[in-house]
Amino acid sequence: MRERWPLLMVAIVAVLVVIGAVVLLVAPDPATRAAVEPAGPGEGTRSEPRRELTLEPVPSGTMPADPFTSMPPGTPPPSESVPTAPPADAPEPVAAQYFAAWQAGDFAVMASLVDNPPADFADRHRRFTADLRVASLSLNPGETRRVADDAAETSFQGVREITGLGRWPFESVLRLGLRNGVWKVLWGPETLHPALRDGGGLRLVENKMTRPATLTREGEPFPADSRAGDYFVLGGAWTQLSLEEVPSGNVLLSTPEPEGxxxxxxxxxxxxxxxxxxxxxxxxPAAVVAVDVASREIRAVADTLGAKGAFNGLYPPGSTFKVVTAAALLRSGLTPQSPVPCPASYTIPNGRAFTDSDGTDHGTVSLSTAFALSCNTTFARQAYERLRDDRLRAEAADRFGFREKPGLSSCRIQPAATPDELGADAIGQNSVQASPLCMAEVAAAVASGVWRQAVVTPGADHGPSVPMDDGVAASLRSMMTAVVTEGTAARAGLPSGTAGKTGTAEVAGAPAHAWFIGYRDGLAFAVLVDGGGSGGGTAAPIAAKFLKAL
Structure with missing residues (x-):
């Protein structure tokens, strides 16, 4: 018994050690105990809210780090509030993307930006364009403004070009709304045009009209196939086209009644x-315009340019404008016999280079010869040396009608901001633009020595007349004669007594316009062939055909 007692004591101690170790392992630490045990008197009882964690998949063979024990000591636990959703996108980019897609005709992108677009969304746009003969569309959006936390709108203006009617301006509103945290376009038919709101519609209406035909100065109908139908009523019948709202019948746009x-x-x-x-x-496309030198009455207008291009069109006149530049140079002191350089190339000091189409260095020649050969280099240089301080623009505006004015013709020139612009203006490029009628008026001014507006109605007011210096007018007449006898129009077959000036007007990315202006036997004229190329090779022969038929 005594031998067993020590062994029994050892066993009891071992059991107590094991029990103590187990108690230490399962007991909570003080921080945990403080969170779950009742608080002291007067504080009540609280417990941590339940936290749910979503864990990412753990690669095989690894253990995830504990999100709490891995924090530095003293770091407070993460906030227990529910995270807020990220702020929704602003409506401005959505509106901008929609307008850009609309301008490009990308209906798929447009539909992707619309909240619940109709199934025929793209077809509605296509039908609208086809039914109303929309040739082009331009859009000008305003600022996008919030009208509520979940709503915005963009007012915008637009212009549609309607075939046969012209420009059709309109205004509308693009509405946007916040849908499931994303800004969307809230599209309705009125987005296309306000007239489509609440089931409204638009339609093109053609009405056949009959009126007495416009007559020639002799009191006779215009000749058959006169190519003057854009200007006068021929044959007494015409079609009025109008754009109307449905069902009100309100007319939004219509063709004006032609004169006659x-x-x-x-x-x-x-x-x-x-x-x-x-x-x-x-x-x-081309035009021929003729003006009586003495009366400034229009004697002919044959036009295939369309849209009354012979009167209202604005085209770079090219070297035909050298008539105006030459007038300014003559007023500066030069004469037709003055020697001037005519190199193959000329560079304005610290500026651009100008070249001649034939690539020939003609050396020093008279101003008349440089005009007859249409030397770009000569006129660019002389303008730079003699016509700065706005002298060229003043000559064109004050003495040849290149300004805003009443009347039938259109032409303009802007002040040259740099020597390069002045050099380009001097040869009828850059800011210089004119209609064939405007250039016929220039030719008539040289022939008579007086600039006046042309008219097509007997007795109409010509406005003020602007006389030229006698010496300038006489010099220009001799120089224009040299163009036909020995210059760029010498091979065009023009009849004797013709004086004129060729022009080949460059157009970026397109063929050059072919021009010829002049006068003969009291009749001034201008010929333009849109994209026709050489003035001497294309426009001057047409002028020869016209003059020989008189």
Whole structure:
């Protein structure tokens, strides 16, 4: 028994050690105990809210780090509040993307930005364009403004070009809304045009109209196929096209009634016929305009340019504008005999280079010869040396009608901001633009020594007349004669007594315009072939055909 007692004591101690170790392992630490045990008197009882963690998959053979024990000592536990959703995108980028896609005709992108777009979203846009004959669309969005936390709108303006009617301005609103945290376009038919709101519609209406035909100055109808239908009522019948709202019938746009109530114009039947036949076989859009030098009455307008381009169109006149530049140089002290350089290339000091089409260095020649050869280098240099301080623009505006003015013709020139611009203006490029009628008025001014606006209605007001210096007018007449006898129009077959000036007007990315202006036997004229290339090779022969038919 005594031998067993020590062994029993050892066993009891071992059991107590094991029990103590187990108690230490399962007991919570003080921090944990403080969180779950009741607080002291007067504090009540609280417990931590339940935390749910979402764990990422753990690669095989690794253990995830404990999100709490891995924090530095003293770091407070993560916030227990529910995280807020990230802020929604702003509406501005959505509106901008929609307008850009609309301008590009990308209906798929447009539909992707719309909240619940109709199934025929793209077809509606296509039908709208086709039914109303929309040739082009331009959009000008305003600022996007919030009208509520989840709503915004963008007011915008637009212009549609309607075939047969012209420009059709409109205004509308693009509405946007916040849908499931994403800004979307809230599209309705009124987005296309306000007239489509609440089931409204738009339609094109054609009405056949009959009116007495416009007559020539002789009191006769215009000759057949006169190519003057954009300007006068021919044959007494015409079609009025109008754009109307449905169902109100309100007319938004309509073709104006053409002039013509059986009264006479200043057009001469024989001259009109010759102008129209001169364009037979010309494969490019073109125009021939003729003006009586003494009366400044329009004797003919044959036009395949469209949109009354012979009167209102604005085209770079190219070297035909050298008539105006030459007038300014003559007023600066030069004469037709003054020696001037005509190199193959000339560079304005610290500026751009100008070249001649034939690439030939003609050396020093007279101003008249440089004009006849149409030396770009000569006129760019002389303008730089003699016509700075706005002298060229003033000559064109004050003495040749290149300014805003009432009347039938259109032409303009801007002040040159740099020597390079001045050099380009001097050869009829850069800011210089003119219609064929404007350039016919220039030719008539040289022939008579007085600039006046042309008219097409007998007895109409010509406005003020601007006389030229006698010496300048006489010098220009001799220089324009040299163009036909020995210059760029010498091979065009023009009849004797013709004086004129060729022009080849460059157009970026397109063929050059072909010009020829001049006068003969009291009739001034201008010929333009849009994209026709060489003035001497294309426009001057048309002028020859016209003059020989008179």
């Amino acid at each position: 109530d059986g009264t006479r114009t200043t057009v001469a039947r024989r001259v009109q016929s010759a102008a129209a036949r001169a364009l037979d076989g010309v494969g490019r």
